[in-house]
Every structure is written in C-alpha cells, then in structure tokens.
Amino acid sequence: MKRILLACSAGMSTSLLVTKMEQHVASINEDAKIWAVGQDQARKEMANADVVLIGPQMSFLKGDLQKEANKYGIKVDVIDMMAYGLADGKKAYEQAVKLMGE
Amino acid sequence: MENIDLDTLTAEQINFMLILHSGNARSKIIQALREYREGNVEESDNLLIQAEEDLKASHEIHFKMIQKEASGERVEFALLLMHAEDHLMSTLTMKELVRELLDIFKQKNL
Numbered sequence: 001m002k003r004i005l006l007a008c009s010a011g012m013s014t015s016l017l018v019t020k021m022e023q024h025v026a027s028i029n030e031d032a033k034i035w036a037v038g039q040d041q042a043r044k045e046m047a048n049a050d051v052v053l054i055g056p057q058m059s060f061l062k063g064d065l066q067k068e069a070n071k072y073g074i075k076v077d078v079i080d081m082m083a084y085g086l087a088d089g090k091k092a093y094e095q096a097v098k099l100m101g102e
Numbered sequence: 103m104e105n106i107d108l109d110t111l112t113a114e115q116i117n118f119m120l121i122l123h124s125g126n127a128r129s130k131i132i133q134a135l136r137e138y139r140e141g142n143v144e145e146s147d148n149l150l151i152q153a154e155e156d157l158k159a160s161h162e163i164h165f166k167m168i169q170k171e172a173s174g175e176r177v178e179f180a181l182l183l184m185h186a187e188d189h190l191m192s193t194l195t196m197k198e199l200v201r202e203l204l205d206i207f208k209q210k211n212l
Contacts, residue, residue, distance in 0.1 A: 085106075
C-alpha cells in the first residue's frame with residue numbers, strides 16, 4: 001500500500017487535499033494511506049511514509065526535509081501549483097505516485 | 103496559472119488559490135532572508151520582489167471577493183476561507199517586517 005504524507009504549515013489545507021486524493025484513489029480502485037500533518041510533525045511522521053508532499057507555504061523547507069527524508073530513502077517535493085491551487089486530488093496523487101517511482 | 107478565470111472556480115478552489123499565492127510568497131520571503139545571510143543581496147532583493155508579486159495575486163483575488171460581497175452577492179463563508187485570509191494577512195505582515203529588517207541590515211552593513 002502506498003503511504004503518502006502531506007504537510008503544510010497547519011495541516012489544514014492539505015487535509016482537504018487528502019480527502020480529494022482519497023476520493024480519487026477509491027474511484028480507481030487503488031489502496032493508499034494518505035494523511036496530512038502540520039510542518040512541525042512532518043519530520044517525525046515521514047518515518048511512516050513512502051513519499052512526502054509539502055504545501056507551497058513551506059517550500060523553503062524542502063531542502064531541510066529532504067535531508068531528513070534521505071534517512072528513509074524517500075522523496076520530498078512541493079505539491080504541483082496547479083494541483084494545489086485547484087485542490088485537484090487526482091493530479092496530486094499522480095505526482096506522489098510518480099515521485100515514488102523515481 | 104495567471105490565466106485562470108476565477109468565475110470558473112468553486113469557492114473552495116478560490117480559497118486554495120489564496121493560500122497558494124500567499125504560500126509561495128511566504129516561502130520566498132524566508133528564502134530572501136536566507137540569501138541575504140549568505141551574502142547574496144541581489145538574489146535576496148529579487149525574491150522579495152517576487153514575493154510581492156505573489157502577494158499581489160493573492161490580494162487581487164481577495165479584493166474581488168470583497169467587491170462581490172459589497173455588490174450584494176453572497177460569498178460563501180467557510181473555515182477554509184478564514185484560514186486563507188489568515189495566510190494572506192500573516193504573510194503581508196511578514197513581508198513588511200522582512201523588508202524593514204533587510205533595510206536595517208543594509209544600512210548597518212550587516
């Protein structure tokens with residue numbers, strides 16, 4: 001099962017995106033664990049994730065977070081602007097899956 | 103991104119757009135401070151200018167929403183909208199403060 005961690009400053013906007021992504025995952029009959037946390041918990045939570053997507057408001061933390069994520073051999077990236085701006089669960093999920101494959 | 107017609111978006115998407123632009127600005131403001139710390143003054147200035155553009159985009163969306171409400175059209179209220187406004191206002195404050203700080207640093211040759 002794919003484990004996707006989303007993080008933004010308060011974990012609020014991304015929790016909404018989680019719902020959208022889950023709806024998409026269900027519609028294509030796949031199974032994934034997707035959850036959102038605030039930026040302070042991201043470091044701790046990434047131990048349980050296969051990929052980390054962060055909100056644009058914390059893209060300045062990408063480098064730091066990637067360093068931490070290297071310990072677990074996973075990727076960190078900023079959520080695609082279009083996917084985020086339009087709260088597009090499908091696009092965000094596809095981005096996560098692509099990152100896992102790289 | 104700039105070509106998106108707001109009228110085609112849902113209220114939720116508009117809130118996300120507000121957060122997106124404010125969020126991009128927030129990242130650039132912090133990055134501007136970091137670049138300055140590393141001695142990259144020009145890059146720091148550029149980032150702050152870009153952050154102002156992002157904030158302008160966010161502010162324009164917000165302004166349209168206020169105008170819509172003022173003209174008697176109901177704007178749907180949601181916790182997410184409050185959160186988006188929070189993002190916008192706190193980032194505006196950050197930008198003003200960081201600009202002042204960088205001016206002080208420059209003046210004092212820090």
